[in-house]
Amino acid sequence: xxxxxxxxxxxxxxxxxxxxxxxxxxxxxxxxxxxxxxxxxxxxxxxxxxxxxxxxxxxxxxxxxxxxxxxxxxxxxxxxxxxxxxxxxxxxxxxxxxxxxxxxxxxxxxxxxxxxxxxxxxxxxxxxxxxxxxxxxxxxxxxxxxxxxxxxxxxxxxxxxxxxxxxxxxxxxxxxxxxxxxxxxxxxxxxxxxxxxxxxxxxxxxxxxxxxxxxxxxxxxxxxxxxxxxxxxxxxxxxxxxxxxxxxxxxxxxxxxxxxxxxxxxxxxxxxxxxxxxxxxxxxxxxxxxxxxxxxxxxxxxxxxxxxxxxxxxxxxxxxxxxxxxxxxxxxxxxxxxxxxxxxxxxxx
Amino acid sequence: xxxxxxxxxxxxxxxxxxxxxxxxxxxxxxxxxxxxxxxxxxxxxxxxxxxxxxxxxxxxxxxxxxxxxxxxxxxxxxxxxxxxxxxxxxxxxxxxxxxxxxxxxxxxxxxxxxxxxxxxxxxxxxxxxxxxxxxxxxxxxxxxxxxxxxxxxxxxxxxxxxxxxxxxxxxxxxxxxxxxxxxxxxxxxxxxxxxxxxxxxxxxxxxxxxxxxxxxxxxxxxxxxxxxxxxxxxxxxxxxxxxxxxxxxxxxxxxxxxxxxxxxxxxxxxxxxxxxxxxxxxxxxxxxxxxxxxxxxxxxxxxxxxxxxxxxxxxxxxxxxxxxxxxxxxxxxxxxxxxxxxxxxxxxx
Numbered sequence: 001x002x003x004x005x006x007x008x009x010x011x012x013x014x015x016x017x018x019x020x021x022x023x024x025x026x027x028x029x030x031x032x033x034x035x036x037x038x039x040x041x042x043x044x045x046x047x048x049x050x051x052x053x054x055x056x057x058x059x060x061x062x063x064x065x066x067x068x069x070x071x072x073x074x075x076x077x078x079x080x081x082x083x084x085x086x087x088x089x090x091x092x093x094x095x096x097x098x099x100x101x102x103x104x105x106x107x108x109x110x111x112x113x114x115x116x117x118x119x120x121x122x123x124x125x126x127x128x129x130x131x132x133x134x135x136x137x138x139x140x141x142x143x144x145x146x147x148x149x150x151x152x153x154x155x156x157x158x159x160x161x162x163x164x165x166x167x168x169x170x171x172x173x174x175x176x177x178x179x180x181x182x183x184x185x186x187x188x189x190x191x192x193x194x195x196x197x198x199x200x201x202x203x204x205x206x207x208x209x210x211x212x213x214x215x216x217x218x219x220x221x222x223x224x225x226x227x228x229x230x231x232x233x234x235x236x237x238x239x240x241x242x243x244x245x246x247x248x249x250x251x252x253x254x255x256x257x258x259x260x261x262x263x264x265x266x267x268x269x270x271x272x273x274x275x276x277x278x279x280x281x282x283x284x285x286x287x288x289x290x291x292x293x294x295x296x297x298x299x300x301x302x303x304x305x306x307x308x309x310x311x312x313x314x315x316x317x318x319x320x321x322x323x324x325x326x327x328x329x330x331x332x333x334x335x336x337x338x339x340x341x342x343x344x345x346x347x348x349x
Numbered sequence: 350x351x352x353x354x355x356x357x358x359x360x361x362x363x364x365x366x367x368x369x370x371x372x373x374x375x376x377x378x379x380x381x382x383x384x385x386x387x388x389x390x391x392x393x394x395x396x397x398x399x400x401x402x403x404x405x406x407x408x409x410x411x412x413x414x415x416x417x418x419x420x421x422x423x424x425x426x427x428x429x430x431x432x433x434x435x436x437x438x439x440x441x442x443x444x445x446x447x448x449x450x451x452x453x454x455x456x457x458x459x460x461x462x463x464x465x466x467x468x469x470x471x472x473x474x475x476x477x478x479x480x481x482x483x484x485x486x487x488x489x490x491x492x493x494x495x496x497x498x499x500x501x502x503x504x505x506x507x508x509x510x511x512x513x514x515x516x517x518x519x520x521x522x523x524x525x526x527x528x529x530x531x532x533x534x535x536x537x538x539x540x541x542x543x544x545x546x547x548x549x550x551x552x553x554x555x556x557x558x559x560x561x562x563x564x565x566x567x568x569x570x571x572x573x574x575x576x577x578x579x580x581x582x583x584x585x586x587x588x589x590x591x592x593x594x595x596x597x598x599x600x601x602x603x604x605x606x607x608x609x610x611x612x613x614x615x616x617x618x619x620x621x622x623x624x625x626x627x628x629x630x631x632x633x634x635x636x637x638x639x640x641x642x643x644x645x646x647x648x649x650x651x652x653x654x655x656x657x658x659x660x661x662x663x664x665x666x667x668x669x670x671x672x673x674x675x676x677x678x679x680x681x682x683x684x685x686x687x688x689x690x691x692x693x694x695x696x697x698x
Binding site: 020024027028032157158159160163164167168169170171172173296297298299301302303304316317318319320321322323324325330331334337338340341342345346 | 369373376377381506507508509512513516517518519520521522645646647648650651652653665666667668669670671672673674679680683686687689690691694695
């Protein structure tokens with residue numbers, strides 16, 4: 001089966017996905033009977049659409065020059081179509097929403113996804129905004145339209161923590177979640193264990209591109225809080241915001257704290273967690289981001305560098321931990337591919 | 350949708366599954382729209398069949414007494430039907446093969462599964478024999494019959510390492526596998542790190558029921574070799590036998606080896622591995638079981654006690670590691686449930 005894809009946004013993730021689709025075309029057809037063409041790319045600066053398919057190498061070359069308008073003309077190519085037209089075109093099978101995240105109102109991505117489902121198009125999103133703000137509505141839209149809705153890439157990049165929870169652990173009840181979901185702080189804590197002062201470790205993270213010039217979002221735990229809120233939505237159906245998270249960053253962790261822990265065979269890690277708690281009327285979900293001193297027997301203690309890991313504590317098989325490299329354009333592009341293959345497994349026959 | 354299940358074998362795994370089905374009935378109906386009845390149980394000593402459904406609490410009570418024939422009579426109950434009759438009965442939707450593993454010819458389980466597919470019944474197996482000896486044939490039978498074939502429980506109990514590889518990592522190519530898949534040897538090595546001599550640690554493992562009276566299968570790496578051969582089959586389609594595995598056990602690891610590693614911040618682990626290797630005509634898979642001295646930065650180094658873990662090294666997102674508690678009746682019973690929910694997701698609408 002051949003799917004016609006429209007991509008909204010074509011940054012690192014979109015390009016990573018397109019390159020995988022190109023490089024793996026034969027393997028995907030052979031192993032899964034899956035074939036796909038990119039028929040549209042829509043960004044803030046360019047619109048390319050051709051129901052016969054766009055040429056991926058030329059798309060990637062134009063994106064490398066940071067100018068999609070440099071993509072050369074060919075038969076049936078149109079450059080004047082808006083996102084709505086591309087999404088709703090009869091040739092379109094699935095929409096990949098990879099535009100920039102907007103946590104205020106999730107637009108324009110939210111509108112794109114609503115439009116897609118109302119026209120019976122499958123959707124894969126790597127955009128956190130619509131998941132954070134409107135997951136429940138969008139999942140219901142998808143069910144009603146009998147469309148696939150994939151969002152593996154919104155947390156932990158290509159490491160399939162969502163599919164592990166939804167499919168691998170189907171039938172288990174996740175009682176609590178504990179994770180290392182911010183690579184920057186994990187990198188800094190690791191450098192401090194190696195003897196580097198906090199300020200120096202932060203500067204190194206900035207030099208390597210892990211941390212922003214203003215590191216507040218990472219080191220004060222806002223980024224981790226945003227991710228744990230999304231996991232609360234996806235795993236527990238809980239409606240939390242970052243303001244609901246009991247949040248402490250790593251800036252109060254001193255070199256002596258780190259070294260004392262090491263001497264006792266322990267490690268400081270910034271842990272993002274969710275815990276179900278029974279209330280009079282049902283239950284609520286407690287969300288927390290805080291540095292914790294872990295014994296080496298904790299599966300999260302061994303996560304080094306910029307790695308990510310998550311532990312699901314279940315009612316049936318105890319704790320299950322998934323560890324991976326975290327984000328990056330290629331890894332998150334892979335999440336888009338994995339979602340499309342899940343769509344194909346479910347709707348392709 | 351309500352599925353009618355026939356269970357072949359009703360040991361710890363079968364009972365663990367039945368208890369989950371009973372305890373989670375409301376949750377499964379609510380979350381997944383999944384309902385199931387056990388309409389048949391067939392063991393070497395007893396046969397119970399009733400198309401209206403058997404009473405799970407009474408089944409579990411009889412199994413607790415180690416005598417399924419003690420299950421009380423009720424309307425439409427029959428005790429005289431063979432496995433073939435139960436499997437092929439028009440009321441049967443799915444067969445759960447949980448009889449004892451036989452690595453010589455995989456019978457009678459292999460015949461049961463062939464019969465099921467030839468009569469268009471879904472199959473979930475936790476029995477390693479048919480997977481080790483005839484996976485390719487059975488998977489082809491399942492595809493031809495448009496039936497579900499689940500086997501999550503054959504490796505790592507309830508920890509969903511198969512579904513992680515097949516669904517979570519769909520689209521990735523697994524280049525190599527490294528795992529701790531034998532809890533007994535991991536337990537012994539851990540005790541040796543704590544200062545206990547090998548013989549004493551082994552005796553402790555035997556006392557706790559982790560190790561058999563004859564510990565050869567565990568400590569010489571045969572059990573791990575059997576599991577890695579199954580993973581070679583499932584993940585790479587490679588036809589290996591235990592004799593093809595380059596196998597070394599833990600009996601040559603001395604206390605000073607263990608302590609020297611610890612002093613250097615490293616740990617000895619019994620690692621089962623698979624590695625693709627290019628050959629003139631294509632590729633082959635190298636399988637190995639051997640103690641390795643791991644740095645603490647290796648995600649497998651932190652696995653303590655009887656835990657299991659597996660790392661998949663992929664072409665797209667680097668290494669992904671899954672850690673869980675490993676086997677046990679309840680955990681492997683959970684794998685059966687997760688397989689049935691995957692069947693329901695695929696065929697239930």
